[in-house]
Amino acid sequence: MKFDKNDSMFLRQIIMQHYSEPQHKHLTKKPTALSIHQNSESCIDDLHLELIVTDQKIMTACFDGVACAISTASTDIMAQELEGKTIDEGLKIIDNYLAMIFDKPYDETKLNELIAFINTAKQPNRIKCATIGVNGFQTLLLDLLTIK
Template sequence: MGLDHLDDLYRQVIMTHAAHPHHYGECEDPSVRMTRYNPSCGDVIYLSLVLSTDHKIKAIAFKGEGCAISKASASMMTDLVMNQPIVKARQLIQSFSKMLMGEKSEVGDLKDAQLLAGVQQFPARIKCAKLPWQALEDALAEQGGS
């Protein structure tokens, strides 16, 4: 598979998630809400989560204004963490952060989100891709779930 084909796949997946984001909206009666803003580009993510008593992410949704990378990243993230134990969600956040920084991570767990590794070529866009994941990390920390 040539690099041009990978670039096309990257763009196609990003644009599909951005144009038709999964879990877009707001959770009914959320356990926690989190807003994160990227001052360097103006992206904003509003995240809502419903956490179950057995420490799982029962529901997750986001709204926001921003670039295609930010929306696509949020869409991919919500797909990955829905119905997952909080511990697993935290592992995915770590893997994603390491991947964006070019460090070794368990990218196999990240599914479509591993395509966002391509933003490493554009350092200013790393913050866009990371914004929803930071919102999730902060929401879980605020809630104190394990």
């Protein structure tokens, strides 16, 4: 599916859909789940993230907690993008997304709905919101690489 990065209403709809009806907002609480707690000192964002990885493949990516629209939507969309990917593929998705967020070269064709956050670099006060959950998923995946 092609996403129009120039249609601000469409981008806003993506964010609001994932905020109001997040598909990955739940925790498995399985003993095999890798988990991390991410919270912000400067706002309400307080998230618990989980990944279930089997044979180097991300089987489940989910989260729960309280967060603003940007944090909730970016975490939900990233969870959606990570599921079914290998650890390395997941890290590449995250790296590409973070490059966009920090206004560095990135491949927009690989972002899918994450393109909704394309203007975040122009709103520095929203960068933490758009990365708090993503940074947690990245930490969990990087930890897995050091374990193998």
